[in-house]
Amino acid sequence: MAEESSSFFERVYEVVKEIPHGKVTTYGAIAKHLGTTRSSRMVGWALNNCHTLEDMIPAHRVVNRLGVLSGAAHFGTPTLMQELLENEGHIIEENQIKNFKEALWIPPYSEHD
DNA sequence: AAGCTGACTATGG
């Protein structure tokens, strides 16, 4: 594939879309999957552009390493992200996923290669 | 072209 890396952002979108329903992941996990662990900030930045995509990006399944809905403020409503996660069976309190470690899902590495 | 930004993470006090 000649254009495997159109942009760093698209890499993020692909991974986020791979997140199974009822699961969540962290920015660091995605960044690590992309091979750019230190670009964890870019992951969030990429999701910021998700609204420009025609594809639906389950950005609500992406939280920070503490399981906190750090990006909830970027949704239509500050509670939308929480409601979406609760709808998937997660337990959210204080903007933090209680069953975070149970719901945590790490993207596989041998999938893109 | 150069500097700022940012949905993070790690480290130090």
Next chain:
DNA sequence: GCCATAGCCAGCT
């Protein structure tokens, strides 16, 4: 254990 600071990198102005 919580708050402050630094490092990070890639897109945006």
